[in-house]
Amino acid sequence: MSGLLGTVVDAAIGWLVQSILDSFFTERMEAWTREIGLAEDVEKLKFQMRYGQMVLAAAKGRSIDNMPLAQSLDDLRGLIYDSEDVMDELDYYRLEQQIIEGKGCSAPTGTNLEGSYVSSSTLSSVVKLVCSATSQITDWISHGRKRKREEEGLAHCNMLPLEIKDSISKRINVIVNLLCSNGNSVKGVLQLENLRTMATSSKSQNIARDHYMTTSVPIESKVYGRDAERDKIIDLLIKGGSSDLNVLPVVGSIGGIGKTTLVRYVYHAKRIKDHFDLLIWVCVSTNFDVVGLTLQILDHVCEDRPYEKKSSLNKLQEILQENIRNKRFLLVMDDMWEEKDRSGWIKLLAPLKSNKVKGCMVLATTRTKSVAKMIGTMDEITLSGLDEKEFWLFFKACAFRNDNREHHPSLQSIGKQIAKALKGLPLALNQSVGALLSTDVSYEHWTTVRDKWKSLQGYDDDILPILKLSYDYLPVYLQRCFSYCSLYPEDYGFDGKELVHAWISQNFVQCKDPTIRLEETGHEYLEKLVDLGFFQKDGSHYVMHDLMHVLAGMVSSNECATIDGLKSGAIRASVRHLSIIIADYDKDEHVSNSSEKFDKILQKVSWHKLRTLMLFGRSSIHLSGPLRTLCNEAKCLRLLSVAGADISSIYNSSNLFHLRYISAYRVSNPAFRQALTRCYHLQVLDVGISGNLDVPTDMNNLVNLRHLIAHEKVHHAIDCVSNMTSLQELKFKVQNVGSFEIGQLQSMNELVSLGVSQLENVKTKEEAWAAMLTHKEYLETMFLSWENSSMSLQPEAAEDVLDGLQPHQNLKTLEITGYGGAISPTWLSSAFSVTSLQILHLEECREWQILSTHGMHSLRKLTLIGMLNLMELSVLDLST
Numbered sequence: 079m080s081g082l083l084g085t086v087v088d089a090a091i092g093w094l095v096q097s098i099l100d101s102f103f104t105e106r107m108e109a110w111t112r113e114i115g116l117a118e119d120v121e122k123l124k125f126q127m128r129y130g131q132m133v134l135a136a137a138k139g140r141s142i143d144n145m146p147l148a149q150s151l152d153d154l155r156g157l158i159y160d161s162e163d164v165m166d167e168l169d170y171y172r173l174e175q176q177i178i179e180g181k182g183c184s185a186p187t188g189t190n191l192e193g194s195y196v197s198s199s200t201l202s203s204v205v206k207l208v209c210s211a212t213s214q215i216t217d218w219i220s221h222g223r224k225r226k227r228e229e230e231g232l233a234h235c236n237m238l239p240l241e242i243k244d245s246i247s248k249r250i251n252v253i254v255n256l257l258c259s260n261g262n263s264v265k266g267v268l269q270l271e272n273l274r275t276m277a278t279s280s281k282s283q284n285i286a287r288d289h290y291m292t293t294s295v296p297i298e299s300k301v302y303g304r305d306a307e308r309d310k311i312i313d314l315l316i317k318g319g320s321s322d323l324n325v326l327p328v329v330g331s332i333g334g335i336g337k338t339t340l341v342r343y344v345y346h347a348k349r350i351k352d353h354f355d356l357l358i359w360v361c362v363s364t365n366f367d368v369v370g371l372t373l374q375i376l377d378h379v380c381e382d383r384p385y386e387k388k389s390s391l392n393k394l395q396e397i398l399q400e401n402i403r404n405k406r407f408l409l410v411m412d413d414m415w416e417e418k419d420r421s422g423w424i425k426l427l428a429p430l431k432s433n434k435v436k437g438c439m440v441l442a443t444t445r446t447k448s449v450a451k452m453i454g455t456m457d458e459i460t461l462s463g464l465d466e467k468e469f470w471l472f473f474k475a476c477a478f479r480n481d482n483r484e485h486h487p488s489l490q491s492i493g494k495q496i497a498k499a500l501k502g503l504p505l506a507l508n509q510s511v512g513a514l515l516s517t518d519v520s521y522e523h524w525t526t527v528r529d530k531w532k533s534l535q536g537y538d539d540d541i542l543p544i545l546k547l548s549y550d551y552l553p554v555y556l557q558r559c560f561s562y563c564s565l566y567p568e569d570y571g572f573d574g575k576e577l578v579h580a581w582i583s584q585n586f587v588q589c590k591d592p593t594i595r596l597e598e599t600g601h602e603y604l605e606k607l608v609d610l611g612f613f614q615k616d617g618s619h620y621v622m623h624d625l626m627h628v629l630a631g632m633v634s635s636n637e638c639a640t641i642d643g644l645k646s647g648a649i650r651a652s653v654r655h656l657s658i659i660i661a662d663y664d665k666d667e668h669v670s671n672s673s674e675k676f677d678k679i680l681q682k683v684s685w686h687k688l689r690t691l692m693l694f695g696r697s698s699i700h701l702s703g704p705l706r707t708l709c710n711e712a713k714c715l716r717l718l719s720v721a722g723a724d725i726s727s728i729y730n731s732s733n734l735f736h737l738r739y740i741s742a743y744r745v746s747n748p749a750f751r752q753a754l755t756r757c758y759h760l761q762v763l764d765v766g767i768s769g770n771l772d773v774p775t776d777m778n779n780l781v782n783l784r785h786l787i788a789h790e791k792v793h794h795a796i797d798c799v800s801n802m803t804s805l806q807e808l809k810f811k812v813q814n815v816g817s818f819e820i821g822q823l824q825s826m827n828e829l830v831s832l833g834v835s836q837l838e839n840v841k842t843k844e845e846a847w848a849a850m851l852t853h854k855e856y857l858e859t860m861f862l863s864w865e866n867s868s869m870s871l872q873p874e875a876a877e878d879v880l881d882g883l884q885p886h887q888n889l890k891t892l893e894i895t896g897y898g899g900a901i902s903p904t905w906l907s908s909a910f911s912v913t914s915l916q917i918l919h920l921e922e923c924r925e926w927q928i929l930s931t932h933g934m935h936s937l938r939k940l941t942l943i944g945m946l947n948l949m950e951l952s953v954l955d956l957s958t
Contacts, residue, residue, distance in 0.1 A: 091155050093554040095131040097585055098158065099124065102165040110172050114238045119250040120168075126257035127161055130154055133261045150264045152636075152652065157257050159654070159687070163714050163736065164249050166759070170735045171238055173758040177779050301343045304336065304464075311344050311459060315408065315439050316353050318456060323431045325440040327450035330461040337443040337461060338412055344441070345410055353437075356407035361569045362414045362442075363624065368426050372398060375409065395429040406435045411442040413569075413624060414449050423453060473497045477515040492524045514548045514610070545629050548610065558586045559603050560612050561634035565657040567694055568627050571619040574604055579762045579785060583717045583738035584655075584689065595828075595856065597784075597806070641679055649682045654714075655690035656683060677704040688712045689736075692719045702727055709733075718742070721766070726750035740764065745771060755779045761804075765792070778802055784828070794835075800825055806856070809833040812840055821848035829854050833861035837879065846882025855886050864896035873900045873925050881905070887912060890936075893919040900927045900947075908933050920945060 103124050111117040134154070301308075314326055330337040344350060345357060360374040372394045373387060379401045389397070409430065430438070444450055450458040464472065477493060496515070515524060527547070549557065559581050566572065578600030581587050587600040604620065607613045613620045622630070631638070638655045641647075649656075685708050693705075705723065709715075710730040718729065719741040726747035734757045741764040745751050754763070755776040763780070764787040765771045771792045778801040785806060786793065793809035796802070800822040806829060812820050813836065820840050823832070832854075840846050851857070862883060864876070877899035884905040885892070889912055897920075905911035907930045915934045920926065922944040929945075930952040931937055940953065 090554050090557065091151070091158065092131055092134045093558075094155070094162075095127055095134070095158055097588060098162045098165065099127060099131075101585065102162070102169060107165075107169065107172070111168070114243060116168070116238075116243065116247060116250075119247050119254075120165075122254045123161060123165070123250050123257075126254050126261070127158065130158065130257055130261045133264050147264065150260055154257070154260050154264065156652070156687075157253055157260060160249075160253050161257070164246060164253065167735045168246055170758055171242065173781065174756075175237060177758065177781065301339060304340050304343060307340055307459065307461065308343050308347065311340075311441070312347055312349055314456065314459075315344070315441065316349065316437075318439075322455070323427060323433075323438050323440065324455045325442060325453050326456045327454040327458040328441065328443045328461065329447055329450050329458050330443070330445060335461050335463060337445075340461065341410055341412065341441060341443055345408075350408065353406070354408045354439075355405040356402065358407060358409045359412065360410070361412045363568045366415070366422050368422050369394070371411075371426055376401075391425075399429040399432050402430070402433050404435060405433070406437050407433070408438075409440045411440060414442050414444040414453070415446070420452055470494065470497055478519060488521050489519070489524060492521070496524070496527065514551055517551075542625065542629060542632070545625060546633070548612075549629060549633060552610070555586060555588055556603060556607060556610075557633070558584075559600075560607055561630050562586065562638065562655065562690075563622060564627065564630035564634045564638050565640060565655055565690065565692055566622075567657075567659055568624055569621070571616065571621060572613070574601065574620055577620070578604060579739060580690075580717055583761060595806075595830075639683075651684045652687075653684060654687050656688055657690075657692040657694060660693065660695040677707070680704050680708050683708065685712045687714060689714055690717045691715060692717070693722060695722070721764075735759070738762065748772065748774075752776070758782065761785065763787070790833070798822070802826070804828055807831040809835070812836045814839050819848075820845060823849040823851070825850075827854050828856060830856050831859040832857060833863070834883075835861075835863040835865055837862060837864045837883075838866050840879050840882075841875065843878040843882040846879045849883065851883055851885045853886065855888055857886055857889055859891040860885055860889055861893045862895070862897070864898060873898055876925075877901060877903065884911065888914050890914055891917040891919075893921070894923060895921045897923040898925050899923075900925050902926075902929055906933075907931075917941075919943075 103120070108117065108120070111120045134151075311326065311328070318324060318326070328337055328341060345359065351357070356379065358375055358378040360371055360378075362371065369391050372391065376385060376394060376398055379398060383401070385397050386393075407430075427440075430440075440453075442450075442453055447458070463469070473493060473496075493515075515527060517523075549560070552560065562581065562584065563572070563577070575597075578587070578597055581600050581603070582596050587596050587603065589596050589599045604613065608615055608620065612626055613622055631640075634655075636650060636652050638657075639647075639649045639653045640657045640659065641649075642659045688708075691709070691712065702723070705720070705728040709718075709728050710733075713733045714736055715733065716736050717739040718725070718737065719739070720728065721741050721743050723742070724744040724746050725740070725742035726745050726749075729750075731750050731753035734753065737757045737760055739762040740754070740757070740760065741762075743766040745754070745765065751772060752774040754760075755774050757780065760780050760783050762785045763783060764785075767787060767789060771788055773792055773795040775797070777796045778798045780802055782804050783802055784804050786808075790809040794811040798817040799805075799808065799810065800817075803825050805826060808823075808826065808829060808831075810820075810823060810833065812818065812834065820834070820837075823829075823834075827850075832851075834849075851860075862880070876897060880894075880897060880899055880903045884903065892912070892915060912934060914936050916936050917939045918931070918934065918937060919941040920929075920943070921941075924944065924946045926945055927947050928950045929942075929948060931940065932952060942948065942951075
């Protein structure tokens with residue numbers, strides 16, 4: 079499969095250059111570098127990055143068989159990352175200066191825009207463009223350099239410590255020189271090399287990168303061509319039961335054949351639901367972990383009954399045995415791989431076999447006959463691809479969607495050729511090619527896709543080349559977001575918000591409109607990947623098919639790597655994102671040697687380049703040493719997720735320049751907590767909503783913090799929170815001491831969710847107005863609470879305060895608790911104030927007498943609790 083991906087220069091590096099230029103080389107940064115005397119160095123770096131960008135445009139789309147050229151391009155990518163690091167560090171010092179001087183900080187350094195790049199079919203024209211532009215930029219710099227030197231002569235050069243300034247200047251000049259020599263080397267090779275056939279034509283590249291990717295709802299309600307297999311499996315499950323626990327394997331050796339879809343079809347059938355008392359679904363995948371699988375089963379069985387998840391396996395099995403007693407159950411074990419150790423299988427089934435109810439069944443899917451032979455007590459069901467007639471019906475549904483051109487003869491002809499190449503594989507069609515074809519139902523686009531099959535002829539029994547084709551057609555920003563997900567474990571349930579925050583931390587999310595939040599744009603990226611088949615929605619979470627996970631690992635192998643337990647694999651020197659899965663550590667028989675083994679594995683990692691470090695699974699004290707060694711030298715980290723470990727014991731608090739995302743539920747060292755307040759670039763701090771954190775002084779230094787995931791006590795304890803103008807969620811407690819008055823909310827206009835408690839401490843309408851809630855246009859959810867009844871104001875005063883807390887009209891959810899007024903505030907009953915409000919919850923507002931919702935035309939849910947004196951309620955019909 080190594081030949082599948084090839085080595086192709088695409089727009090990804092150029093996209094990276096443009097995002098860095100837009101983020102850091104702004105008017106504000108230029109003005110500051112003039113003040114500190116580094117403007118000329120920064121100008122040279124900008125010039126060389128532009129030059130490298132044009133060289134990359136010349137190489138874009140070319141298949142690289144020339145290894146020196148490939149190596150030079152890899153070096154060029156590394157230098158561009160180095161450029162971003164040094165500019166990010168410079169931006170850190172700019173922020174530090176603003177904070178120290180008390181100037182505060184506005185938005186992040188720049189708005190990121192996706193660059194566009196010219197794709198040329200001839201090398202000579204691009205080389206001429208490079209040379210011409212080089213000359214023009216050189217003239218421009220020479221013309222302006224004298225003026226800039228004169229301006230810098232008047233600058234206050236002592237604003238940045240001299241040793242720091244000299245260090246950054248030297249680093250910039252080293253990068254500039256290397257960029258220059260590397261760019262010239264690449265240009266020379268391109269000039270001398272004969273033109274070769276592009277891996278993808280210019281036309282298809284334009285479609286791949288520039289075509290508007292429309293979205294549509296994936297077809298999930300109908301399963302094609304599996305009715306006979308479904309009915310056979312249902313009959314076997316219902317009629318084949320005995321007093322023993324029987325296991326029915328479903329085998330499909332080709333990935334994407336439809337095993338999981340078929341079994342899900344069975345799982346939701348009415349006959350199955352009527353026959354079994356209990357339905358259980360677990361995903362096994364490559365890691366057959368008896369404890370983990372038992373916990374999955376218990377989550378189904380004890381859905382409404384809490385149990386201690388950290389119990390021993392024996393205790394967990396006792397709980398399971400108790401809760402399935404006298405119940406006929408069907409257990410689906412999806413995607414089984416492990417056939418080497420039958421003892422684990424026997425141990426898992428032990429508590430299930432103790433249930434003597436007749437007809438209990440296990441339905442298992444697997445790719446291998448050896449697994450089916452090991453676990454099966456019944457003859458296996460073997461799946462093959464869909465027959466031609468059913469597959470064509472499925473193809474039309476996926477490729478044409480709601481388009482009325484499905485009977486176009488030319489499209490029918492091309493479609494049948496593509497359908498034939500798919501060999502009846504539903505996953506390839508539904509999650510890849512169908513989505514790709516439906517983006518543009520035109521003869522030209524479909525012809526391009528059909529012709530691409532020529533490069534896939536050598537992979538008759540593998541779906542990955544087909545999935546890779548759809549990946550090639552993704553815009554660069556979606557490619558980067560998708561490939562980054564290879565860091566997460568197989569079958570991981572992605573929280574959409576957390577994933578988008580991770581993408582933002584790596585600057586993958588580019589927002590062209592400054593009025594739209596990065597989080598909104600990132601969510602649009604995720605929904606596009608769902609619509610195009612790279613993710614699936616599973617309730618409130620997102621999941622990735624195991625083959626998509628394999629694909630993500632393949633396309634990201636240059637930059638992403640995973641260490642799974644003590645398994646040692648090759649880790650490339652270019653890796654910048656690393657995840658470590660340690661779920662099996664506690665089962666290691668030689669745990670005393672684990673640290674030593676792990677240390678040897680980590681020695682293979684080029685830690686000084688790392689931008690991401692994620693830790694998954696149960697933590698072990700034996701990892702602290704190796705992780706400390708890794709983290710102490712990882713000076714470029716943007717994201718650090720070590721939820722199961724104490725971050726202060728493993729991370730060097732001097733490496734704070736670049737951190738954007740920290741997830742760590744244990745921070746025991748007070749000095750480290752204080753050091754966190756110097757993470758001026760930090761966007762996400764997740765210390766767990768159930769945990770607590772002793773809030774350090776100067777927490778308000780985190781001027782770029784967008785999300786603080788912590789117990790409400792942490793929010794309440796932040797002094798002068800008004801400095802943190804980037805926060806999007808806040809639980810604020812009004813206090814009459816220090817800087818905790820409600821006016822602290824005045825400048826916090828990025829808030830999306832706001833809770834304000836102890837409003838009894840706000841005495842007048844003027845005080846309430848100081849919060850300026852009407853200016854918070856992004857605010858969607860607001861909770862207002864009066865807590866101390868003994869301090870409550872007279873009804874008239876309470877009404878004035880609530881009147882002064884008028885929110886922006888975009889508010890969608892409002893909860894008011896303990897309000898002592900008798901009537902609605904004017905903005906709640908007005909026809910022009912909260913017109914977007916969808917949910918209104920009023921609780922323990924005992925004096926409230928009159929309530930009207932006639933101005934709330936979007937209201938869908940109204941909840942009233944403890945409204946003892948409510949005498950008049952006028953409600954708009956919520957069904958309209």
